[in-house]
Amino acid sequence: MLATHNAKGVDVNIPAVNDLYNKKMGGVDLSDKSVQAYDPDARTCKLWKRILINLLLKMMNNAYIVYRQRRGLRQKMHRLEFYQSVYQSLVGEYRQERRRPGPRSALDRLTDRHFVDMIDGSKRKICQVCDRRIRTWCAVCEAGLCVGDCFRRYHTQRDFRRPQQEE
Structure with a gap:
């Protein structure tokens, strides 16, 4: 001590x-x-x-x-x-180009295997069909989609957009 x-x-x-x-x-x-x-x-x-x-x-x-x-x-x-x-x-000047996904064809969207996935954290996406803010998406398509009807419509119909509401 x-x-x-x-x-x-x-x-x-x-x-x-x-x-x-x-x-x-x-x-x-x-x-x-x-x-x-x-x-x-x-x-x-x-x-x-x-x-x-x-x-x-x-x-x-x-x-x-x-x-x-x-x-x-x-x-x-x-x-x-x-x-x-x-x-x-x-x-040095070495730069690896980022891979940016190009637009997927409708055939890929309709024939590939796709699953609903949750978005990490508190992030949200806009649903491609109904334009609502949601927390689910298709990771293959990289598209925000609601579970259920919107997901099914997006992956089964060529023209998946909901007709615009006339006011």
């Missing part, structure tokens, strides 16, 4: 291990704080993926610290600019 005083000036006894931890914890806290600022928040259940992401973030943080110490007369880059320049130099 070590005799010390707290923030209010009161003398207290604390274990020697706690005192050593309090003296050495500053570096770990600063490292965690700087890594956390640009954490991609990759939600995964796989522990090895979280460890790998954390290691990569710590590596980038250490590289930025070395850059700041050795930049010399070069213009100072902020942390985000540094990260972006490293990513750009690693990836």
